[in-house]
Amino acid sequence: MAQQERAIRTRRVILEAAAAIFDERGYESTTIAEVLERAEVTKGALYFHFPSKGDLARGVLDAAVTTDGVRPQALKLQEMIDIMLLLAYRLPREPMLSAALRMAIDLQSRRQFGTAWPDWIELLTGILRDAKSRGEVLPHVDEAEIARMLVCTWTGVRVVSEGLPGGCDLPREVAVLLQILLPAVATPTVLPRIEVSAARAAHLYDDMPAWRAESARAEAVGLTH
Amino acid sequence: MAQQERAIRTRRVILEAAAAIFDERGYESTTIAEVLERAEVTKGALYFHFPSKGDLARGVLDAAVTTDGVRPQALKLQEMIDIMLLLAYRLPREPMLSAALRMAIDLQSRRQFGTAWPDWIELLTGILRDAKSRGEVLPHVDEAEIARMLVCTWTGVRVVSEGLPGGCDLPREVAVLLQILLPAVATPTVLPRIEVSAARAAHLYDDMPAWRAESARAEAVGLTH
Structure with a gap:
């Protein structure tokens, strides 16, 4: 369980690092090396969670549709x-x-x-x-x-x-x-x-x-x- | 007068060629050589009207605010x-x-x-x-x-x-x-x-x-x- 939580957290850290660079300079001009440096994780961890740069892009897009924080309302x-x-x-x-x-x-x-x-x-x-x-x-x-x-x-x-x-x-x-x-x-x-x-x-x-x-x-x- | 009209037309042809390529692939990846080829004008004509690629970009933006074709209305x-x-x-x-x-x-x-x-x-x-x-x-x-x-x-x-x-x-x-x-x-x-x-x-x-x-x-x- 603790290990699973750590894996989820690592995945999130990588995705957020990638998103930050995509946001600054666009997907095209972002390199895996930059994501590694920003996320401060090992190459092994990154490739385990995201085998390719495209998987990082898909991960970011998947996280973009969110209703987190919205409570049920009468209307x-x-x-x-x-x-x-x-x-x-x-x-x-x-x-x-x-x-x-x-x-x-x-x-x-x-x-x-x-x-x-x-x-x-x-x-x-x-x-x-x-x-x-x-x-x-x-x-x-x-x-x-x-x-x-x-x-x-x-x-x-x-x-x-x-x-x-x-x-x-x-x-x-x-x-x-x-x-x-x-x-x-x-x-x-x-x-x-x-x-x-x-x-x-x-x-x-x-x-x-x-x-x-x-x-x-x-x-x-x-x-x- | 005829010469001036021809110059205006050449300028327009160049601008439209540049716009078409900007539109397809973006400003960054467009080259002057491509604009020349698309516009079918001489290098001299292009540089006379637009000394740099940036001038082409500004020319396109200037043409983008237009009310052409809109007639006065009661309202x-x-x-x-x-x-x-x-x-x-x-x-x-x-x-x-x-x-x-x-x-x-x-x-x-x-x-x-x-x-x-x-x-x-x-x-x-x-x-x-x-x-x-x-x-x-x-x-x-x-x-x-x-x-x-x-x-x-x-x-x-x-x-x-x-x-x-x-x-x-x-x-x-x-x-x-x-x-x-x-x-x-x-x-x-x-x-x-x-x-x-x-x-x-x-x-x-x-x-x-x-x-x-x-x-x-x-x-x-x-x-x-």
């Missing part, structure tokens, strides 16, 4: 908003997440490894369907179309804002976007009950250690969360 | 919508436009040459201010914030949709986006009078030759348009 739409707000707070702080986006918008890496966008669209479509069956979503809304639009616009806010002079306060930008889009999705009775703000994003982030501890406890006693 | 908001719809129709058809976007999302080119996004935001902010002064825009709307959001989301729709399996019908995607965003911008009396559809994008595109001919005539008799 399914609030859960969806929380997922997008929390991601906006985490992405500029976690190279693993921003490296995945960097690889998705790079033509060469995209052709080789695809992107996490279809998985994100599927995830949001499922939540929107669930929300609709509970009467939270306007009846004429096409869930897959809105999910796709949410992924497109969220990404655009990140990509463009990052390139503008003065940089980008991503949680604030994403909150503004969601405030504009939400009236096209939520029913009038549900709309005022949903909280969309940069402050909520920060709160969700601060709550992550507690969420992680609870998840670990639940897992230890065999509960799913 | 300023309709003009703004037309600019964004027409761009959605033109971009997949014109390497000059898609190369500019490709360079903007590439970290290396962006650091070197900047992007056209601030110019786009300025252009749309101006139109929104004008529209507001005519009572077309909701009073609480922050024009610069909405302009920024429009540029972010338009770009996101292009970047993500292009990477999704099944490709992308950009005018349709952009029309859906604008239909969702517009109620957050336009006053209730103006909203139903604005046409936002992929069909309108196609119509604007088909009208471009006529628009060009009229602009050329107006210019010849010294009118501004």
Whole structure:
């Protein structure tokens, strides 16, 4: 068990080192030697977990679709908003997440490894369907179309804002976007009950250690969360 | 005069050849030799118009902010919508436009040459201010914030949709986006009078030759348009 935990930790360290370099300079120009140096692990450990550089890329992309830190809410739409707000707070702080986006918008890496966008669209479509069956979503809304639009616009806010002079306060930008889009999705009775703000994003982030501890406890006693 | 026209045409041919290669493979991996071969012009002509590869990049970016083909409308908001719809129709058809976007999302080119996004935001902010002064825009709307959001989301729709399996019908995607965003911008009396559809994008595109001919005539008799 202790050995297994160590292996999981080593794998994570390698992946985070690789993500940090992918994020800085792109997948193409990253070498295994640099990942080794940054991760401070042996060559043997690296090749055990990731036989090729491509496996590192796939590992980063797999980690990019995450709902970690999001707690169940009375409104399914609030859960969806929380997922997008929390991601906006985490992405500029976690190279693993921003490296995945960097690889998705790079033509060469995209052709080789695809992107996490279809998985994100599927995830949001499922939540929107669930929300609709509970009467939270306007009846004429096409869930897959809105999910796709949410992924497109969220990404655009990140990509463009990052390139503008003065940089980008991503949680604030994403909150503004969601405030504009939400009236096209939520029913009038549900709309005022949903909280969309940069402050909520920060709160969700601060709550992550507690969420992680609870998840670990639940897992230890065999509960799913 | 004939000589000047020929020079303008040669400059355009070179720029379009460069844009096509930037668009396919990125600015970094493009060589001047390839541009020469694609443009079928002499080395002297190329260096006369563009002393360095960087000048080609700047030339492409300069051409990326365009309202060509957009006619004055009774509603300023309709003009703004037309600019964004027409761009959605033109971009997949014109390497000059898609190369500019490709360079903007590439970290290396962006650091070197900047992007056209601030110019786009300025252009749309101006139109929104004008529209507001005519009572077309909701009073609480922050024009610069909405302009920024429009540029972010338009770009996101292009970047993500292009990477999704099944490709992308950009005018349709952009029309859906604008239909969702517009109620957050336009006053209730103006909203139903604005046409936002992929069909309108196609119509604007088909009208471009006529628009060009009229602009050329107006210019010849010294009118501004």
